[in-house]
Amino acid sequence: MTGAPFWCLSDSSAIRSALVDLDRQMMLRLFHHDGYGSIDLNERVSSSPEPASPSDAHDQLDELVRWLRSWQVSYWKICGWSHTAYVGESAPALTEVTSALCAHLDGILSHTEYAVDFGSGVLSWHSEVTAAAQTRPRRISMQMRCPQCHLATLPRLEGEDRIECRNRDCGANRGGPVVMTADEYHGLAEAVIVASGRRR
Template identity: 25%
Template sequence: MNDFADTGMPPCPGRCNRDRVDGDQIPGSPVWCRACQQAIHVALQELVDLYAALWGVGQRAVRAGEKVTTSRGTRTPAVSPGADQADEILRTTCAWEDALRTHLSHPAAAVGTDHTGAGRALTSAVDYLGRRHTAAMSTPFATDYGHEILALAAGTRRLLRADRGTSRLSAPCPQCDLRALEREGGTDTVRCRVCRWFTTWDRYDAWAGTFLNSAA
């Protein structure tokens, strides 16, 4: 039986319906279901921290003097996937702020002129969109808006994970005995990807040396 057949609303375009059969779709409210609306709101709020983290990626690859013009007159080093993604977060979020302001007949946002202004522009855009989340979820462009915000956050998380890198270690996990230990680049933590046991790198190094010597 389809529990959603009598709602009269189209199905939510989110991942909640990705694996469902056509006759049993979760309806939108009015476009996205409430769970997906919350996921979009969380992803939106996360963009400020993700943007800041991307600057760490960009600084590690920066080539002096190479610039690109971004939205609202700001400028960002265009030298790495991190810098490109940071610019995409800024450009896309500010564009959606502009779209919602136009839809609601609100005044245009202020224009930033440098990197500091870019950070303020992003924070302001996220704040504006977040405080009007219910309104944004009811607009004619709610589907595109939600998809873009979710994709921005997910894509940035993937990029940051790739930048940190992960090293697979040779000694087996002392808890589950599987060779599933990893060290994430830039951290002091060794973690088992199977049982989630973890320790510090120094402790692993001392233990692994003893283990490998005894196994030789």
């Protein structure tokens, strides 16, 4: 519970644990969602003029880093400290900014202008990322063999449109493994069925 407007010792500890754990939970999120979902290329990331990337996990990472960095820059400014922004929005940037904020968390959580909003935000972000990280999509094995290596190595993550051959040697001399959309897969499967019928 919050005081006026400070956090009690128990909740301060919870915020610190959540801030430290954000890094680990986001790595799990990225690991479990390394495929690409079906997106609208005109869709834009929240608070960004740039189009959304093919990965919602990486979009969430970038948004989290921007949120944490905005608090870091603001707090450093009122303390009169110099701040060199980390170049890029990525996993190393998340580690850097969470470490910096953890080092000064006691001061942030005792500041009347930062304590409640920052603490609440950290807990909210941790809950959101943790929930997403624990939702691992089911891998579906497609029935048709890979048209390039001819092995049964075509999976699709449930809810996603991308199908990529899991055979590491697939297309070694042709620029890489087969990658296709679900529509392309079904079109190819129909063509194989038609061709098979003609040979009978």
